[in-house]
């Protein structure tokens with residue numbers, strides 16, 4: 110009251126001063142009228158000054174209100190004050206937008222109304238803890254908007270007393286759904302990769318840039334017992350010494366270029382045996398894009414290689430006698446012709462057909478015939494050098510190829526004749542054949558069998574492969590027609 114009086118006095122003094130400056134004042138007999146006029150003028154100026162001050166206060170108020178609007182209402186977080194029951198007493202515009210409610214309609218709603226049922230307990234626990242301890246609480250909850258859609262809200266809660274000392278909750282709310290989604294996706298991705306690495310039959314290893322092991326999938330147990338014990342060890346140490354440098358080189362190239370490579374090599378097992386692995390490397394980069402690790406996915410191809418070799422062998426081997434088949438002989442014939450061109454030596458191809466073989470089949474059965482074919486094949490192989498080839502042509506027919514005889518034709522004929530005779534007599538030796546009958550009984554029989562042999566010599570590329578074969582075949586027929594159990598050289602027909 111006293112302050113207002115002082116301000117009024119101050120105003121009066123300033124008004125009187127202003128009037129005096131305009132030449133106004135009291136004089137002579139008009140004193141009372143003048144005084145009244147003076148009073149009125151003083152009041153008018155007083156009022157004008159008060160109006161001016163009021164306008165200034167209004168402008169300052171407007172500015173303060175605008176700042177409040179900027180800071181509070183448009184803050185990047187939703188903000189509200191709730192009482193101890195959770196009733197919203199005040200909330201900013203961001204909060205209203207976040208919760209999908211008109212701001213006016215938000216007031217007096219319970220904050221719990223916007224918390225998904227599953228998250229309510231967490232909210233209640235945190236509010237209680239805050240009221241009890243006064244400590245600020247930070248939590249993330251599933252929230253629900255007015256339209257029923259849900260989002261992840263991050264709540265920062267503090268408590269503050271009002272003028273009467275009653276505590277109120279202040280809640281800052283952020284929508285963190287995007288971050289949670291990214292975290293969930295990352296977690297899922299990690300779990301997925303982990304699941305694959307831990308359960309895959311292939312072998313997964315992560316190596317540092319020197320090739321030291323940082324991770325090995327459990328599947329490595331097959332090779333090394335406990336894969337965890339491998340951490341920090343040199344991955345190249347278990348590679349077969351003959352393959353090690355090649356593997357190291359591929360690793361270096363992958364690290365330098367960032368481009369993965371596939372390669373096959375042998376892995377040395379603890380017992381010294383080895384398994385064949387096929388590995389594919391690829392690089393792992395850090396957040397700056399630099400190559401930081403090498404991921405190697407391998408699988409055991411030992412069995413596949415064995416089967417491939419078996420298939421290759423089957424394609425070139427006679428299954429009954431295990432001798433090379435006609436196809437392989439064809440290859441060897443080509444090679445021998447090329448070799449004879451280099452050496453200038455003759456080679457010989459012999460065509461053999463067992464005599465009266467059919468009879469054995471017919472009387473003793475197919476199994477007995479097979480047993481004879483196997484034994485004949487063994488005898489043939491024993492008659493020649495390792496470098497020569499014995500092949501089964503089909504049925505009871507065999508081929509023997511003798512390479513590198515001599516440069517001289519007569520000398521070559523002589524040598525070929527000696528081998529042919531050796532073969533003839535070896536095959537003519539009695540056979541003791543064993544076979545198992547259908548009832549399981551083992552039968553042994555003595556059998557005699559001979560062969561007719563045709564011999565064709567060749568050198569360089571004078572003759573084609575089929576011509577050589579035909580000549581040997583034709584000579585074999587000569588031997589057959591001259592009474593069997595003999596050999597004949599090919600004779601040029603006139």
Ligand SMILES: Nc1nc2c(ncn2[C@@H]2O[C@H](COP(=O)(O)OP(=O)(O)OP(=O)(O)O)[C@@H](O)[C@H]2O)c(=O)[nH]1
Nearest residue numbers: 462463464465466467468470475476478479504505
């Ligand atoms: N056991 C057995 N017999 C076979 C096999 N392949 C063919 N044969 C038989 O071998 C016989 C071949 O007979 P031939 O060479 O035509 O006649 P051969 O009795 O030997 O008479 P010559 O050749 O004139 O001395 C046929 O009875 C075929 O069925 C086989 O893998 N196993």
